[in-house]
Amino acid sequence: MHNHSANPLAARLKHLTLNSPLLTASGTSGSCNEMGRMKNHRxxxxxxxxxxxxxxxxxxxxGNPEIRVMEIRTGLMNSIGLQNSGAAGFLQKELPQLESCRLPILVNISASTIGEFGKLAAYLRDNDREELIAGLEINVSCPNLHAGGMAFGVDPRLVERVVKTVRRHSRKDWIVITKLSPNVTDITLPARAAIEGGTDVLSMINTVRGMAVNIETRKPFLGNVVGGLSGPAIKPVGVLMVYQCFTKIPECRSLRVPIIGIGGIACWQDALEYILAGATATGIGTAWFVNPNVFIEVRDGLEKYLSRHRTTLAKLVGKACDC
Ligand SMILES: Cc1cc2nc3c(=O)[nH]c(=O)nc-3n(C[C@H](O)[C@H](O)[C@H](O)COP(=O)(O)O)c2cc1C
Known part of the structure; x- marks a missing residue:
C-alpha cells in the first residue's frame, strides 16, 4: 500500500498503520453516510x-429523556444515553455504509454487565461476515447494572475483567482499545488494569461528569440530570491523563500499548499537545459539530508543522515527557 516512512503523519496502532493520526471520537460523527453528505467529504x-x-x-x-445535548460557554454537555439500533441493526444498516469510507472501522461498544460485553463482542465477531471491522473500542464509562449504575471504568478490577472478556470473544486480528473515563482520581489504575486484561491500545478521555441548572424552570437542564462535559474545557484534563499514563506506565512509554488522546481538540496545536504528552493518535468530537473543516485543518496544520521542523509525528510522541 504505502511506505509509512514516507508519510510523516503515519500512526501505528499495533498492526494497523493509519495514514493520519486523526480519528472520529465515538458518538459524534454518526455513520459515514452523514459525512458523505458534506460537500467536501472526500x-x-x-x-x-x-x-x-x-x-x-x-x-x-x-436513550435518555430530553433535553440530551446543550451548549455551554466552553463546550457541550450531553446525556444521550447510548441511543442506537443495537448490534443487529448496526451490522445491517450502518456497517455497509461505513465500508464506503474506505477507512479502518473501529466499533465503540457498551454494555451493562460483563457477560453482555462478551456476548456483544461475540455477536459482532460471528456476524461481521465480510470482516469489515478492524477493532473494538470498549466504552468503560457506561453504567454497570450490578454496581447500581456506577461506571465500570472507576473500578480497576472490573476494567480488567471487561477487557479480558471482550478480548476472549473478539476476532484474533481485531485491535482492542479500552476507552477510559476521566472520572477517577488516578487514571493510571484503570489504565494498568486494562493492560493486564490484554488491551492493545488505550484511548482517553471520555466526557467529564457535570450538571447544569435551568434558572427559568429552576430544574436540572438535562433530562438525565447528570451529563458529560466535552469540548475545549476538558483538554487540559485529557492532556494530563495521557501524560500520566505515558510517564508512569512502561508499556505506554515503550509504545507497546499506544494511547489515543481525545478531549477538547479543536485545532492542530491541540492535537500536537496530545502527541507531545504521549498520544500516538488523536480523536476529535465536539469541535466537529462547530467546524466541519476541523479534520482537514488539523491534518494540514500538522503536516505543515512536521515539514517546517523536518520531522515525523512518530518522533514527537511523548516528547514533553523527557524531563
Ligand atoms: C453527543 C456525544 C455522544 C457521545 N457518545 C459516545 C459514545 O457513544 N461512546 C463513547 O465512548 N464516547 C462517546 N462520547 C464521548 C466522545 O467520544 C469523546 O470522548 C468526548 O466527547 C471528548 O472529546 P471532544 O471534547 O473532542 O468531544 C460522546 C460525546 C458526545 C459529545
Whole structure:
C-alpha cells in the first residue's frame, strides 16, 4: 500500500498503520453516510486515519429523556444515553455504509454487565461476515447494572475483567482499545488494569461528569440530570491523563500499548499537545459539530508543522515527557 516512512503523519496502532493520526471520537460523527453528505467529504475522509462508530449495544436503546445535548460557554454537555439500533441493526444498516469510507472501522461498544460485553463482542465477531471491522473500542464509562449504575471504568478490577472478556470473544486480528473515563482520581489504575486484561491500545478521555441548572424552570437542564462535559474545557484534563499514563506506565512509554488522546481538540496545536504528552493518535468530537473543516485543518496544520521542523509525528510522541 504505502511506505509509512514516507508519510510523516503515519500512526501505528499495533498492526494497523493509519495514514493520519486523526480519528472520529465515538458518538459524534454518526455513520459515514452523514459525512458523505458534506460537500467536501472526500477531503474529510482523506484527513482521517480511522472511523470510530457511535456506541453500539447488544439490544437497541432509546436513550435518555430530553433535553440530551446543550451548549455551554466552553463546550457541550450531553446525556444521550447510548441511543442506537443495537448490534443487529448496526451490522445491517450502518456497517455497509461505513465500508464506503474506505477507512479502518473501529466499533465503540457498551454494555451493562460483563457477560453482555462478551456476548456483544461475540455477536459482532460471528456476524461481521465480510470482516469489515478492524477493532473494538470498549466504552468503560457506561453504567454497570450490578454496581447500581456506577461506571465500570472507576473500578480497576472490573476494567480488567471487561477487557479480558471482550478480548476472549473478539476476532484474533481485531485491535482492542479500552476507552477510559476521566472520572477517577488516578487514571493510571484503570489504565494498568486494562493492560493486564490484554488491551492493545488505550484511548482517553471520555466526557467529564457535570450538571447544569435551568434558572427559568429552576430544574436540572438535562433530562438525565447528570451529563458529560466535552469540548475545549476538558483538554487540559485529557492532556494530563495521557501524560500520566505515558510517564508512569512502561508499556505506554515503550509504545507497546499506544494511547489515543481525545478531549477538547479543536485545532492542530491541540492535537500536537496530545502527541507531545504521549498520544500516538488523536480523536476529535465536539469541535466537529462547530467546524466541519476541523479534520482537514488539523491534518494540514500538522503536516505543515512536521515539514517546517523536518520531522515525523512518530518522533514527537511523548516528547514533553523527557524531563
Ligand atoms: C453527543 C456525544 C455522544 C457521545 N457518545 C459516545 C459514545 O457513544 N461512546 C463513547 O465512548 N464516547 C462517546 N462520547 C464521548 C466522545 O467520544 C469523546 O470522548 C468526548 O466527547 C471528548 O472529546 P471532544 O471534547 O473532542 O468531544 C460522546 C460525546 C458526545 C459529545
Amino acid at each position: 477531503r474529510i475522509l482523506h484527513a482521517l486515519g480511522a472511523f470510530v462508530t457511535k456506541g453500539v449495544t447488544l439490544e437497541p436503546k432509546r
